[in-house]
Amino acid sequence: MTAKKTPPLSSRALLAKLGIDEAAPELLLFDDEPLGSPLDNLAAALRERFEGLTHSHSLRPGDVVSWKPGLRNRRWPSYGKPAIVVETFATPVYDGETNSGSPYFREPLDVALGVFVEDGEHRGDFLVWHVDSRRLQPFTDGGC
Numbered sequence: 001m002t003a004k005k006t007p008p009l010s011s012r013a014l015l016a017k018l019g020i021d022e023a024a025p026e027l028l029l030f031d032d033e034p035l036g037s038p039l040d041n042l043a044a045a046l047r048e049r050f051e052g053l054t055h056s057h058s059l060r061p062g063d064v065v066s067w068k069p070g071l072r073n074r075r076w077p078s079y080g081k082p083a084i085v086v087e088t089f090a091t092p093v094y095d096g097e098t099n100s101g102s103p104y105f106r107e108p109l110d111v112a113l114g115v116f117v118e119d120g121e122h123r124g125d126f127l128v129w130h131v132d133s134r135r136l137q138p139f140t141d142g143g144c
Contacts, residue, residue: 052070056134062085064082065082065136066081081118088111089109094108112128112130115129
């Protein structure tokens with residue numbers, strides 16, 4: 001008796017089996033992007049993000065931080081959620097991404113950031129991510 005071969009899954013079917021579909025926008029990285037539509041005034045939005053990225057804050061271990069508006073590039077923490085600076089690096093570690101088309105290519109990771117996993121089976125676990133400190137600002141209750 002030969003086992004019946006199952007047909008290959010489409011990407012949509014695979015995502016549905018994993019529980020990720022269009023009905024679950026909270027799993028998307030940029031689900032709560034504060035910019036209404038980038039096409040409203042693209043040049044102004046680009047300048048705003050550039051200014052946000054180039055305005056730096058002096059961060060030290062123990063500082064509580066959050067993403068600057070529009071500069072989040074990791075899943076955790078979500079916008080408006082706090083994280084803690086675990087370590088800072090005088091010499092940044094560069095992301096090992098070798099594809100220059102990736103947004104992580106040569107990203108200077110100069111801060112180790114402690115966060116709580118917000119969902120899934122590891123909800124509440126404390127993880128440390130390396131991030132680019134230019135994307136962070138001091139945390140204030142009630143905003144990002």
